[in-house]
Amino acid sequence: MARFIERHPAWALIVIIAVAVLAWLVFAIWPPGLEAAIGRKRVFLNAVLNGITLGGLYFLVASGFTLIFGLMRNVNLAHGSLYLFGGYVGYAISSWTGSWLLSFIIAFIAVALVGVILQLVVFRRMEGQDLRQTMVTIGLSIVFADLMLWVFGGDFYQIQTPSWLIGPIQLPLLTAIKSSGEPVYLQYPLVRLVIFAAAVVIGIAMWLALNRTRIGMIVRAGVDDRDILAATGVRIQLVFVLVFALGAGLAGIAGVVGGTFQSLSPGEDTRFLLASLVVVIVGGMGSIPGAALGAVIIGLAEQLGSVYIPTYAIVVTFLIMVLVLALRPQGLLARR
Numbered sequence: 001m002a003r004f005i006e007r008h009p010a011w012a013l014i015v016i017i018a019v020a021v022l023a024w025l026v027f028a029i030w031p032p033g034l035e036a037a038i039g040r041k042r043v044f045l046n047a048v049l050n051g052i053t054l055g056g057l058y059f060l061v062a063s064g065f066t067l068i069f070g071l072m073r074n075v076n077l078a079h080g081s082l083y084l085f086g087g088y089v090g091y092a093i094s095s096w097t098g099s100w101l102l103s104f105i106i107a108f109i110a111v112a113l114v115g116v117i118l119q120l121v122v123f124r125r126m127e128g129q130d131l132r133q134t135m136v137t138i139g140l141s142i143v144f145a146d147l148m149l150w151v152f153g154g155d156f157y158q159i160q161t162p163s164w165l166i167g168p169i170q171l172p173l174l175t176a177i178k179s180s181g182e183p184v185y186l187q188y189p190l191v192r193l194v195i196f197a198a199a200v201v202i203g204i205a206m207w208l209a210l211n212r213t214r215i216g217m218i219v220r221a222g223v224d225d226r227d228i229l230a231a232t233g234v235r236i237q238l239v240f241v242l243v244f245a246l247g248a249g250l251a252g253i254a255g256v257v258g259g260t261f262q263s264l265s266p267g268e269d270t271r272f273l274l275a276s277l278v279v280v281i282v283g284g285m286g287s288i289p290g291a292a293l294g295a296v297i298i299g300l301a302e303q304l305g306s307v308y309i310p311t312y313a314i315v316v317t318f319l320i321m322v323l324v325l326a327l328r329p330q331g332l333l334a335r336r
Contacts, residue, residue: 293333
């Protein structure tokens with residue numbers, strides 16, 4: 001952080017001012033003039049929290065994508081299909097067994113197995129051939145979409161939230177003060193907060209695994225120079241299969257999350273593939289912290305935009321990507 005401030009003092013000042021303004025908007029009592037200009041504070045706080053929790057979902061999808069694309073250099077444009085397939089598997093398991101937690105485990109295993117098949121059958125035969133990988137995975141995504149439409153139809157599905165996560169929780173965020181002087185605090189769905197906390201834990205665990213363990217060192221070394229690493233006796237192809245399975249499994253988990261507090265339907269695969277691409281581009285290829293930062297930025301932009309400028313909400317998201325590409329093409333927190 002200190003190095004970034006030294007190299008880019010102007011951008012650091014802009015970021016500090018933006019964070020300070022956002023903190024004031026979240027924690028301060030709004031004057032009547034501000035509420036008359038942009039609406040009630042409760043609406044703003046809900047949009048901010050929705051953006052942050054949506055960012056947690058985007059991170060789960062994009063973290064698997066950045067493992068496969070950013071670290072392993074495999075262009076997997078069927079990643080959105082893995083997300084939707086995981087959601088459908090989670091819905092089927094939770095409906096059949098009534099267990100929400102079991103749906104995560106089965107979805108992770110099922111989608112990870114699909115990832116292993118993709119790595120062995122497709123990507124291992126096309127290593128370093130980015131254009132062929134792109135075209136083949138686009139074709140696979142179309143095939144997967146038609147197969148899922150055939151099996152599950154065009155209906156909307158939502159995974160049932162477990163009873164112990166149903167209902168709101170009161171947060172220490174002041175939204176208004178009644179005429180009697182009694183403060184009014186924000187109520188927010190507990191399930192979204194729990195899922196976001198789980199995304200944070202997964203992100204920290206992934207970062208530690210990649211940067212503080214031997215397997216992480218092997219993965220990074222294999223990306224940089226796999227021939228030298230293979231000469232040391234490491235079974236690099238087995239490592240890559242496991243990493244691909246992990247990335248695919250994370251997409252499956254994200255599918256269950258998305259099906260819990262949003263919905264599952266045809267077309268969600270394309271939406272989340274585009275979201276993953278934008279998040280990875282904004283955050284930086286191969287960077288787990290970058291994926292987290294990019295996911296939160298895109299989630300906030302999407303939700304705040306849908307509240308205050310609904311016509312141009314999507315434009316704001318892609319404008320952020322364009323600005324990052326123009327000013328910092330490697331991404332905000334690109335892996336060195």
